[in-house]
Amino acid sequence: MSRGRDSPTPFHRVRENEVPTQLSAGGPDRIGSPDVSPNPQPAVEVSGLVKRYGSKTAVDGLDLVQQPGTVLALLGPNGAGKTSTVEICEGFRQADGGSVRVLGLAPGSEELRPRIGVMPQGGGGYPGIRAEEMLNLVAACAADPLDPRWLIDVLGLGGAARIPYKRLSGGQQQRLSLACALIGRPELVFLDEPTAGMDPQARRLVWDLVAALRDDGVTVLLTTHLMDEAETLADEVVIIDQGRVVAQGSPAELTANRPDDQQLRFRARPGLDTSLLSAALPEGLKVREVTRGQYVVEGMIDPQVVSTVTSWCAQQGVLAEELTVARRSLEDVFLDLTGRELRS
Numbered sequence: 147m148s149r150g151r152d153s154p155t156p157f158h159r160v161r162e163n164e165v166p167t168q169l170s171a172g173g174p175d176r177i178g179s180p181d182v183s184p185n186p187q188p189a190v191e192v193s194g195l196v197k198r199y200g201s202k203t204a205v206d207g208l209d210l211v212q213q214p215g216t217v218l219a220l221l222g223p224n225g226a227g228k229t230s231t232v233e234i235c236e237g238f239r240q241a242d243g244g245s246v247r248v249l250g251l252a253p254g255s256e257e258l259r260p261r262i263g264v265m266p267q268g269g270g271g272y273p274g275i276r277a278e279e280m281l282n283l284v285a286a287c288a289a290d291p292l293d294p295r296w297l298i299d300v301l302g303l304g305g306a307a308r309i310p311y312k313r314l315s316g317g318q319q320q321r322l323s324l325a326c327a328l329i330g331r332p333e334l335v336f337l338d339e340p341t342a343g344m345d346p347q348a349r350r351l352v353w354d355l356v357a358a359l360r361d362d363g364v365t366v367l368l369t370t371h372l373m374d375e376a377e378t379l380a381d382e383v384v385i386i387d388q389g390r391v392v393a394q395g396s397p398a399e400l401t402a403n404r405p406d407d408q409q410l411r412f413r414a415r416p417g418l419d420t421s422l423l424s425a426a427l428p429e430g431l432k433v434r435e436v437t438r439g440q441y442v443v444e445g446m447i448d449p450q451v452v453s454t455v456t457s458w459c460a461q462q463g464v465l466a467e468e469l470t471v472a473r474r475s476l477e478d479v480f481l482d483l484t485g486r487e488l489r490s
């Protein structure tokens with residue numbers, strides 16, 4: 147039975163603009179039906195995945211395991227192979243090698259279809275169809291859909307319900323696509339770049355919704371090239387580059403800092419002699435030019451180290467710009483592993 151408009155909803159609305167923050171626990175108000183067995187099988191299991199397009203290897207032996215009820219972010223720059231990986235899991239692309247199981251089943255199997263929700267990159271809808279008509283159509287394909295009206299409200303699309311798809315803003319189209327992914331109460335949702343092109347308010351709404359899904363035990367596999375998105379939402383981050391996993395772990399694990407593992411970063415003229423700076427600093431500190439003109443000093447950063455770096459730069463006749471002492475971010479992890487920036 148679908149959730150009626152007056153019946154309790156799975157979301158607590160705590161803000162004026164009705165941004166969902168959390169799903170209620172248990173009972174009929176769950177969006178999904180998580181696996182609660184003591185040794186749950188992985189929600190997603192990818193092993194040695196390979197995808198080629200002609201001579202281009204887009205996914206190159208990728209492994210990942212996602213536990214049920216978690217949020218996993220595939221983080222990587224454009225072209226890293228995120229969409230190829232996700233669309234193989236969804237059953238929309240064929241792998242050229244390796245194996246994939248989704249909820250223990252082969253991607254694309256009939257049995258799997260009602261159990262997953264898919265938000266593809268860039269959305270896509272018939273230009274003349276109204277937002278609420280589109281959601282009603284998708285709801286009609288589900289055995290036990292959520293109430294479309296309710297979901298439209300939750301996603302802040304109330305004012306756009308009767309607007310044809312083509313006339314919705316990019317962010318509204320994205321939110322409608324997300325509503326379509328969720329309407330069938332999936333156990334597992336794939337969200338490909340869910341906040342691409344959204345303004346900060348809409349992005350926040352989607353972030354809250356993902357957190358709410360997780361609270362309700364729904365498994366979420368999302369792709370993003372935004373490290374703050376991965377850092378905020380994910381239990382597990384898999385950083386991929388050129389079709390390979392370059393690092394994985396929780397955001398805290400990936401960015402973990404020991405007291406002697408701090409970073410001082412600054413920008414200056416490219417090609418400074420880092421061995422000279424290294425010699426001026428206490429032993430144990432490492433100095434590198436990670437990309438052209440972007441320098442990093444790693445180790446125990448104290449006020450004396452900051453002072454030494456700025457005066458050494460002054461002696462070289464260069465200004466140390468954007469000097470920061472910070473814990474490592476996922477962006478730094480990616481930069482250190484690949485020598486490139488995530489946004490490149």
Ligand SMILES: Nc1ncnc2c1ncn2[C@@H]1O[C@H](COP(=O)(O)OP(=O)(O)OP(=O)(O)O)[C@@H](O)[C@H]1O
Pocket residue numbers: 199202203204222223224225226227228229230231267371
């Ligand atoms: N249908 C296709 N035909 C040919 N090449 C493709 C095709 N789809 C993807 N590619 C290429 O494969 C590589 C990986 O693409 P993919 O879309 O999987 O990466 P992505 O990490 O999702 O990137 P983005 O964030 O830009 O979507 C890219 O070099 C892309 O150009």
